[in-house]
Amino acid sequence: MLAIPDSTEIYHASFSEFIRAKTSELERTVHEKIGWYCSQNMGTKYCTSNVIFHLLRSAESMKSKAVGLCSQEWIDTCVEIGVNPDTPILDLKSCLSAAIALSDASNVFRLLLLQQRVEFRYKTLFAKSAFLVAEAMTALKRPLDATRHAIRFNRPIISLEESSHLSYLLIEGEHQDEVFDLLGALS
Known part of the structure; x- marks a missing residue:
């Protein structure tokens, strides 16, 4: 393993x-x-936001449980507790793939409909008001939530002008880390 001095390869x-x-x-x-732990403790933010991720990387029987848990109620709970919107969207797509692999036609159709609703909500409704929501979250001293609404899949969904204004508001609130996150997404 030490083929080259000072290097492990x-x-x-x-x-x-x-x-x-x-x-x-x-x-x-x-x-x-x-x-399993997350599915038994859905009252915590970590468990709610990560249960599907972990179950999908488990045995086949656990994957079908993940498919069953992926619902409008789960998505709504994720929104309520401030989970980054990208997380449930990606997990929903993974559940859809799992349902297809499990040959579970009824869940495939259910998840396709859910995916359509969620994508409409996030890509149309929330994206159009992303700056307003981010501005409100900054005023409520929730800077992390502000940047989560302004950035999706590591790209800003607000204009350059809105990004500048949001950066200014975050600087005023002394939230430098979030300013760096926002500016990093712009580059």
Whole structure:
């Protein structure tokens, strides 16, 4: 492993494959345990926002549980607790793929309809009012929520002028980290 001084490298392909195989087995078990815990403790922000992520990376039976949990109610709860909007959108797409892989036609159609509603909500309704919501969140001293509404999938969804104004408001509120996040998304 020490082929070059002061550097640790895996220099044989079989060793690399061995490590990947062993960690992938462990990864599934870890996700199953975390997914089970999250499904039993949906009252916490972490569990609510990550239950589907962990269950989808578990055994097949757990994947079908994730598909069942992915609902309008779950999406609404994520919105209420301030989860980054990108998270439920990505998890919904993953659940749709899982439902297709599980050959679960009724859930495929249910998730397709849910996806259509969610994308309309986020891409049309919330995107049009993203700056106003971000401005309101800044006034409420919730700068992280402000940037979450202004940035989607690491790209700003507000104009350059609105980004400048929001940056100014965040600076006034002494929220420099969020200003850097917003400006970083602009570049």
